Amino acid sequence: MNISKEFTASFDVDPQKGFTPICPNELPVPKGDEIAAPLNEQAKMARIRVVSKDAHPATATWRATEAKPQFSEVDGDNMDIRWNIHCVPGTQGFELLDDLPKVNDYDFAVYKGIEPDMHPYGACYHDLASTKSTGVVEYLKSEGITTVIVGGLATDYCVKTTAIQLREAGFEVIVNLAACRGIDFNTVKDAIKEMKATGVNVLDSL
Numbered sequence: 001m002n003i004s005k006e007f008t009a010s011f012d013v014d015p016q017k018g019f020t021p022i023c024p025n026e027l028p029v030p031k032g033d034e035i036a037a038p039l040n041e042q043a044k045m046a047r048i049r050v051v052s053k054d055a056h057p058a059t060a061t062w063r064a065t066e067a068k069p070q071f072s073e074v075d076g077d078n079m080d081i082r083w084n085i086h087c088v089p090g091t092q093g094f095e096l097l098d099d100l101p102k103v104n105d106y107d108f109a110v111y112k113g114i115e116p117d118m119h120p121y122g123a124c125y126h127d128l129a130s131t132k133s134t135g136v137v138e139y140l141k142s143e144g145i146t147t148v149i150v151g152g153l154a155t156d157y158c159v160k161t162t163a164i165q166l167r168e169a170g171f172e173v174i175v176n177l178a179a180c181r182g183i184d185f186n187t188v189k190d191a192i193k194e195m196k197a198t199g200v201n202v203l204d205s206l
Contacts, residue, residue, distance in 0.1 A: 013152025018093025052123035122161035151179025
């Protein structure tokens with residue numbers, strides 16, 4: 001695949017410690033702590049580098065409890081299931097992986113899920129209906145970007161949704177599986193199928 005660096009952005013989706021075994025009580029994606037190097041490699045193919053971070057309150061409405069466990073349904077327009085509390089600002093889980101740039105060294109940063117009753121997956125919109133933009137689509141278009149390389153955590157949730165949102169916004173999208181890790185084999189398989197159906201290019205590596 002021919003990639004023109006001038007018109008390409010690299011998107012690091014939620015590469016936070018809360019999604020890795022570093023924080024086992026949050027949402028540890030198996031081997032999620034191994035993606036920093038491939039994310040840095042894919043960034044070399046791009047002129048622009050952006051990052052998204054979950055920034056959840058500890059009192060989120062969707063938080064799992066003993067009585068209402070993780071993956072059980074929760075009522076609300078912008079949350080669908082319950083999750084363990086994760087990626088709370090000020091905690092280790094909120095931090096980016098150590099070998100990644102500092103947030104201020106990225107060209108653009110998205111913080112999502114800040115409201116206690118909102119739990120978006122994609123980094124392009126604050127709401128599940130994809131109507132409240134985070135600004136990243138507009139930023140990329142203002143920079144003349146036409147292709148976006150996506151990696152991050154987790155393949156079957158936030159990476160999938162972000163990639164599809166970018167494709168629907170008109171970008172050529174490449175998901176670099178070498179820079180991704182997923183929660184479950186079957187949901188990753190379904191996510192890849194869903195992404196491909198929307199026109200996203202899914203590659204084992206670049």
